[in-house]
Amino acid sequence: MNFRPGDFIRDAKTLCAMLWAAIRGKYKFPWGPVIASVLCVVYMVSPVDILPDVMPILGITDDGAFIVLVLALWQNSIKAYRQSLAAPGDKETVLDAQAYKKEEKPKEK
Secondary structure (H helix, E strand, O other): OOOOHHHHHHHHHHHHHHHHHHHHOOOOOOOHHHHHHHHHHHHHHOOOOOOOOOOOOHHHHHHHHHHHHHHHHHHHHHHHHHHHHHOOOOOOOOOOOOOOOOOOOOOOO
C-alpha cells in the first residue's frame, strides 16, 4: 500500500476514467468503497467514537485507521480496474501456437 503524491495523482486520473467507464456501462462500478467512504465521513463527524477525540493521541488513531482502510479499499478498486484494462477481451484472445514441420522419412521396403 503506497500513498505517494505521484501515485495519488495517477490514481485520481484512473478513478475519473473508472467513473466515466461506469457511466458509459463499460465497467461495473464498485460500491463497497463508496459506502465505506460515506460511513467514514459519518463516523468522523459524529460525536460517538470508539476512542473519544479528547484523548490526546489515541482519540485520533481510530479516525486515522478508518481513513487508511477506506484509502486501501479505493486503491484495490483502482488496481482491479487497471487489471481489467490490461486483460484482453474475448475478441482479442490470442492463442499461443507453434507450427511444426512434419518430417517425412523415406519408407523402407
